[in-house]
Every structure is written in C-alpha cells, then in structure tokens.
Amino acid sequence: MSKQQQYQPQVMKNREDKVNRARMLISCPDRAGIVASVSQFLYEHGANIIQSDQYTMDPEGGMFFMRIEFDLEDLEQKLSSLQEDFTRVSDRFSMRWSIYRAARRKRVAVFVSKEDHCLLELLWQWQAGDLDADISMVISNHEDMRGLVESFGIAYHHVPVTPETKADAERKQRELTTGKVDLVVLARYMQIISPKFIEQFHNRIINIHHSFLPAFVGGKPYQQAYDRGVKLIGATAHYVTEELDGGPIIEQDIQRVSHRDNVNELKRIGRHIERIVLARAVKWHVEDRLLVYQNKTVAFV
Missing domain, CATH: 3.40.50.170 (Formyl transferase, N-terminal domain)
Incomplete structure (x- = not known):
C-alpha cells in the first residue's frame, strides 16, 4: 500500500460503492419534454435515477440545465453504447451534455x-x-x-x-x-x-x-x-x-x-x-x- 493510500483507507470502499453510478450534465434551449425524454431514455436502458436537479433561466426561450445521478448495472461495459444511443435524444433538443463515471476520481x-x-x-x-x-x-x-x-x-x-x-x-x-x-x-x-x-x-x-x-x-x-x-x-x-x-x-x-x-x-x-x-x-x-x-x-x- 502506498503512503497516499494509507491516508485514505475509505477511498477504495467508496469507489466500489459507486462503481455502477454515473452523472449526466445537460444544457440546452428550454422547451417542453426534456425531463420526460431523458428520464424515459434512462428507464428504457435499465438505469435507476438516484438524484435529479434542474434549472431554467426562462421558460420562454431561455436555457435549461440539468444534473442527473443514476445507477446502471455493469456501467463500465454499457457506458459507450449508452452514450451512443443518447445522441438521438440530445440531437432532438440541441443538447450539450456529458456523462461521467462517479467511480473515476x-x-x-x-x-x-x-x-x-x-x-x-x-x-x-x-x-x-x-x-x-x-x-x-x-x-x-x-x-x-x-x-x-x-x-x-x-x-x-x-x-x-x-x-x-x-x-x-x-x-x-x-x-x-x-x-x-x-x-x-x-x-x-x-x-x-x-x-x-x-x-x-x-x-x-x-x-x-x-x-x-x-x-x-x-x-x-x-x-x-x-x-x-x-x-x-x-x-x-x-x-x-x-x-x-x-x-x-x-x-x-x-x-x-x-x-x-x-x-x-x-x-x-x-x-x-x-x-x-x-x-x-x-x-x-x-x-x-x-x-x-x-x-x-x-x-x-
């Protein structure tokens, strides 16, 4: 065990707890259906939403921002295909988006x-x-x-x-x-x-x-x-x-x-x-x- 690891005995356990957790960040022009479409997409791919936050600057022509944490079994193996499939949703709403694995510090x-x-x-x-x-x-x-x-x-x-x-x-x-x-x-x-x-x-x-x-x-x-x-x-x-x-x-x-x-x-x-x-x-x-x-x-x- 390295000296750095000795200072953080809880770190490896925390990573294991988050191995199947991901975070999605989204920004796009606001319009109806964004939350429903993202939630439906994650549901169809077997993901369970743990936390969801959103903010809109102005419902009439403003920007919409969203952060979602979700769990997905075998996330590391499924992440690439999940990102590829999500482009169908992101293109429809002109989204800028990213998905991050919570276990990757x-x-x-x-x-x-x-x-x-x-x-x-x-x-x-x-x-x-x-x-x-x-x-x-x-x-x-x-x-x-x-x-x-x-x-x-x-x-x-x-x-x-x-x-x-x-x-x-x-x-x-x-x-x-x-x-x-x-x-x-x-x-x-x-x-x-x-x-x-x-x-x-x-x-x-x-x-x-x-x-x-x-x-x-x-x-x-x-x-x-x-x-x-x-x-x-x-x-x-x-x-x-x-x-x-x-x-x-x-x-x-x-x-x-x-x-x-x-x-x-x-x-x-x-x-x-x-x-x-x-x-x-x-x-x-x-x-x-x-x-x-x-x-x-x-x-x-």
Whole structure:
C-alpha cells in the first residue's frame, strides 16, 4: 500500500460503492419534454435515477440545465453504447451534455506559491475522504512546502518562475500536467497563467481570489479594501479565463470587519474565507455539480 493510500483507507470502499453510478450534465434551449425524454431514455436502458436537479433561466426561450445521478448495472461495459444511443435524444433538443463515471476520481494538480492555508484545507479534506478526487501533484515556484506535501505521499514539483524564465517554467508545467490531471487548482498561486495554458484546461482551472469580486481585482486586494474602508471582505473562487479575475464565479463568501482592523487583520480573517471558498468550489467541480454558460456557473449543490 502506498503512503497516499494509507491516508485514505475509505477511498477504495467508496469507489466500489459507486462503481455502477454515473452523472449526466445537460444544457440546452428550454422547451417542453426534456425531463420526460431523458428520464424515459434512462428507464428504457435499465438505469435507476438516484438524484435529479434542474434549472431554467426562462421558460420562454431561455436555457435549461440539468444534473442527473443514476445507477446502471455493469456501467463500465454499457457506458459507450449508452452514450451512443443518447445522441438521438440530445440531437432532438440541441443538447450539450456529458456523462461521467462517479467511480473515476478526477486527478488534481494544485499550484501554490508561499502561502499554505488553501493547500492545507485541500489536503485535510482529501485526507478525511471529503474531497472525492486524487491530488496527483503539487507544483510550486518555491521549495517551502515540499516537506509538508511529501508527508502526504504526494509528488512535489519545484518549478521556479522569474520574468525571464516564465515561458520555460510554463512549458515544464504543461509537461507535468498534460494528460495526467483533469483539474488545475490555483491555491494562492501568485502568477498569471498564459492564454495557451488556459486554453488547454478550458473551464478546468479554478482560482481563489482574495476579494469579493468584482471588487478589488488584481494585486493587493486587502490593501485596496483597507484603503476603501470596507465593512465586509470576501473571497471568490472562479474559473480562470484570459480576463484577469474575470472568469465564471463558482463560489463566494464574506466576513464582517470594522475600522479597527488593519491590513494584517484583514489578511488573517480573509485566509479562513479563502480556504473554505476554494475547497467548496473544488469539491463541486470534482463531483460534476457545475455547468458553465457564458460567464456564469450553474451550481447544483
């Protein structure tokens, strides 16, 4: 048994429990008959719906979103034919859709710099079995957290970044992650990600920004908040796009502060918000609870 497996004795049992479970995500123009058609299709193929959530932006010409969990005996063997057969339904309703096996845990790469609080929250939730994912690696531009990460049995890659070496550093990061991870998490990774890297992981890079967006975009948001004299501070987890701190928002939270709190106090309070907000966003993504439409997310939580 590997060191990583020792930290999660419940993981293998959880995978066995979900071996025949799948999740379907659907988005399409709203019209009558969608739910009935999907439910009938799954029934005819011997599936049992465990959970179903739906949302419509506007019944008259709006978009419809749906998440379904279902069990199907011998799912792994039947999944390809199920997907092929479903095209008859999806074509009729102009659907964008995906089916995911619940037993296949998503592989996550966590990018960090020097601050450890967001990384630690992810590691603790992973260790407790509350994060249904495999943390495959941690990539950092500093060596500071190698001992911490390796104590969990997780690979740690030090990729230094300077203005002169940024292109080479990102090339190394792509080599480490391409085909090996499903999600990249920027856990207070204080570097700008290039458009090429973002394109490679479209809607699969989650960042934590230490303000309640769209307020205080960019660097030193706590200083900006202090200078403005805010009474609330917050944190925002969002998908990364080429627009700085402008991607689809996944989750946010806030905490009340006062004029007595200096910048360091705001940072201290903010660290707690950041770690919780990021962990929620990552959890929802790996459990296939998020659908992106334009620059918004629909979160079935």
